[in-house]
Amino acid sequence: MRKKWVAAAAAVQVVSLLAMTGCASNDNNGPSEPAGQGAAAESKDNINKTGFPIANEPVRLKGLVSKYELVKDWNEHKGMKHYEELSNVKIEWDSVPQNSFEERRNLLFASNDLPDFVMRANLSSQLLTSYAATGQIIALDELIEAGYAPNLSALMQEDEGIRKAITAADGHIYSLPNISEADGRIxxxxxxxxxxxxxxxxxxxxxxxxxxxxxxxxxxxxxxxxxxxxxxxxxxxxxxxxxxxxxxxxxxxxxxxxxxxxxxxxxxxxxxxxxxxxxxxxxxxxxxxxxxxxxxxxxxxxxxxxxxxxxxxxxxxxxxxxxxxxxxxxxxxxxxxxxxxxxxxxxxxxxxxxxxxVNPKVREVGSFVITNKNPNPEATLRWADHFLSEEGTALARLGIKDVTYTIDADGFYKLKDEFANDPNGLTVDEALSEYTIFQGGQITQRVTQKVDxxxxxxxxxxxxxxxxxxxxxxxxxxxxxxxxxxxxxxxxxxxxxxxxxxxxxxxxxxxxxxxxxxxxxxxxxxxxxxxxxxxxxxxxxxxxxxx
Structure with missing residues (x-):
């Protein structure tokens, strides 16, 4: 019913290339610590663990993302611009078309020329294991325990199965999941x-x-x-x-x-x-x-x-x-x-x-990772964790409140008619392409019946x-x-x-x-x-x- 296991050859090839070129930055096999632990790291005091903005002073990051063909360039995307204003986290996106993303992602990891994080990473469990072993992606456990992922923490406290599903064989958490509690998984x-x-x-x-x-x-x-x-x-x-x-x-x-x-x-x-x-x-x-x-x-x-x-x-x-x-x-x-x-x-x-x-609630575990080059993993994790909230999932799937959707008296999210029934004959996905990022899947989110x-x-x-x-x-x-x-x-x-x-x-x-x-x-x-x-x-x- 499920699980097309990606052959390990790709992961082995990447790890082998890293070994030959000396690109891996860690000398041990433990989970990597993020870059910039000294003076170069932005102060944690600048980051709010709850609420908005995420950062009191602007935080600037570089993100790599697989851009689905219907979705606008993430640097010009209205939904992402809205979230930038809300969070005060400003991202310079390497917005790569989906059909060439895997090649670029693999090349960046092989050359160790890494962004701060990867969104819609589409990392198999094999690649997650390999990149964790080389220290190129960081373990998120300590950041989660420190309170920088309040939505994920609440979900794991409510459902231990989510923690089990996203925990790697070495006992660490390296990525954020795509969670579905709606009937679409049946x-x-x-x-x-x-x-x-x-x-x-x-x-x-x-x-x-x-x-x-x-x-x-x-x-x-x-x-x-x-x-x-x-x-x-x-x-x-x-x-x-x-x-x-x-x-x-x-x-x-x-x-x-x-x-x-x-x-x-x-x-x-x-x-x-x-x-x-x-x-x-x-x-x-x-x-x-x-x-x-x-x-x-x-x-x-x-x-x-x-x-x-x-x-x-x-x-x-x-x-x-x-x-x-x-x-x-x-x-x-x-x-x-x-x-x-x-x-x-x-x-x-x-x-x-x-x-x-029926698929597990956790559908994809390799959709978001933070690399060891990231100068502010606290802000990055808080930024991504928002998509595991009801409001964040609505942003990913429906766009901007009162612009593309409303919420009815029963708490159900409803697309506005001009997007649900576009007057120019566009499909819903096409009409929302400037506002949403869910198209093509592999997005960190928590889909419930109210939002779906x-x-x-x-x-x-x-x-x-x-x-x-x-x-x-x-x-x-x-x-x-x-x-x-x-x-x-x-x-x-x-x-x-x-x-x-x-x-x-x-x-x-x-x-x-x-x-x-x-x-x-x-x-x-x-x-x-x-x-x-x-x-x-x-x-x-x-x-x-x-x-």
Whole structure:
């Protein structure tokens, strides 16, 4: 369901280059201290730990940011100019287009020609670990404890899971997170309610009933056009993990994911707290047999592993689709989206079942870092921490109060009509491009139902989520693994091969190009691909997280 682990090769390459060029500034492996600890450092007395302005006298900083294409240059951005006036922190932005940002970021770290901080840093856990090891990004723990991140501190005090999620394997916090408490982090699947009614069928509640419904969708002409053109079950290719994408909505139907969610493709935690590779479990074979039956009987779209979203939408517009599992709302489903509702968790086993399509509250941990070149990390952290407040998140997502949005009597944030419905036909993202910075993601923020303006929090979408809400994996169990540098290097050599092989074979089993009689051989091959070492690395990460 989630986590495309970036290969460790990039991180290793950066660290190797630093070693060759002698760029790393620390002689030890501990967390780096910020630059300018002596007379060059601006006085901490100038910085207010709460309220505004952040700085009594202007503080000047240099920031590197990945600029999403719809967002204006951050040096000329009205929202950022407003925040500059509010905070008295003046930033000279290196505003790099998103499509070339990664190359520039890596070059600056490799040459040690660093800005004071990086926003929308898009740092994987591997790169965070590597840059922390070289001392190029600083640990934030002492600054947080000293009171320079009041919003993050309050969130961690309220929810220990947030602290656990952003704490690196060495016990330090190096970055600020993107936190979502809104329904946008819950994925959905959509069944054609109109077809159910047309055929006089009840909403399915088990996988066996689901099979019968799909069969009726195929055979009984629910769209009434006298053609056998219905596609009972469809989807589209979103990542390289086609097999995992097909099955991920249904892991919880077989009882998987209840102790952690799905923490990596084909991986969860069993009831004893042990990392489990689902694809080698006997019960997983039942899943494969079930989906092979759907495929063999023509109930799954034969284009599901190759088509894109637009192809699915065109089939929906033609009233040909019975079921699709994608998105956190159904607005993407085109002209016939009103026909689709959320189905319940479909039971396939005795015991507890779950809806595992939910991301942890902490979605991205590498969105903001402070470098060891920063002369005033106190002001920098306070500046960034504001985005974890309700008002700061509103600035990032909605712009400026009374200019682009208002707050209603119930405390909900509402875009003004000229931005929600631009008279010139601009999308909301385009209309807000001079005022907001959330476009493209990777922003430090805390998204709540009150602030979120996405389709996922429309009343009808919330009602759909209520169907599966009782079965969601509890937030406190959802894991964000963090690995040591050594573990990252090992993962880079084995994880890709294991995940790619598993996915390829799952697709073959489902489509029948590999007979299910070769299941034991498949499991034996996986066990010979250093699967035990792969699981041991995740077990160590889980045990650290679960302390």
């Amino acid at each position: 994925s959905s699947s959509w069944i054609n309610q109109k077809w159910l009614e047309e055929l006089g069928l009840e909403m399915p509640s088990t996988m066996d009933e689901f099979y019968e419904v799909l069969k009726a969708f195929k055979e009984k002409d629910p769209n009434g056009n006298q053609q056998a053109d219905e596609v009972p079950f469809t989807g589209y290719k979103e990542t390289k993990s086609s097999g995992n994408e097909l099955i991920r909505t249904f892991y919880g139907s077989w009882g998987y994911g209840g102790n952690s969610g799905i923490i990596a493709p084909y991986m969860d935690v069993d009831g004893e707290g042990k990392i489990r590779y689902i694809a080698t479990d006997d019960k997983f074979k039942e899943i494969i047999v079930f989906f092979n039956k759907l495929w063999t009987e023509g109930l799954i779209d034969k284009e599901i592993f190759s088509q894109d979203m637009n192809k699915v939408v065109s089939k929906v517009d033609e009233d040909r689709v019975g079921f699709v599992a994608r998105g956190n709302n159904n607005l993407w489903l085109g002209n016939n989206r009103a026909n689709y509702v959320q189905n319940p968790v479909l039971r396939a086993t005795e015991g507890d079942i779950y809806w595992v399509g 303006q996405s389709a996922a929090v429309l009343p009808e979408m919330i009602a759909n989520k209520d169907i599966i809400r009782p079965y969601l994996v509890p937030d406190e169990k959802l894991m964000n693994p963090s690995f040591t540098e050594e573990e990252n290097i090992k993962l880079g050599t084995i994880a890709t091969d294991i995940e790619a092989f598993t996915d390829e074979q799952v697709v073959k089993f489902v489509t029948g190009s590999r007979p299910i009689g070769e299941w034991d051989k498949f499991v034996s091959t996986l066990n010979n691909m250093k699967l035990d070492e792969y699981l041991a690395i995740y077990q160590a990460a889980y045990d650290r997280w679960n302390q």
